Amino acid sequence: MTIRVMTTDFRHPIKRARNIGSAKSGAGAWMAMQFTSIVLVALSAWFVVLVVSLLHGDYASIRHSIGHPANATLMAVFVVLMAWHTELGLRNIYEDYIHRHWLLFWSVILTRFALLLITALALLSILRLALTR
Structure with a gap:
């Protein structure tokens, strides 16, 4: 009498031996x-409206x-989410x-470093504009 054990691993035996399959971390x-995409759609619409409204303005305006605090905050959120996305x-x-x-490894590290640098510079610029009105 042979007893068969039910398994929930439906991968091919070769893939199971090589440990190829889902990493369960994606x-x-x-x-x-998805979150950044949805929020960036709304922020992009706001940004386009802002740019169009400022199209023929002078430097001071x-x-x-x-x-303005609301615009500076939205701009900062826009920059951070764009860098994250x-x-x-x-x-x-890369993967x-x-x-x-x-x-x-080095591609991910260098990309992350470059995006952090660009984001920090953009946030400092936004902060400077918001504080020196």
């Missing part, structure tokens, strides 16, 4: 990408408008197309 990045997207591309682990 849902968080996917949800973050543009500084005053961008330095860019990092998520580039990391996804799909870069197969050398050391190159993948």
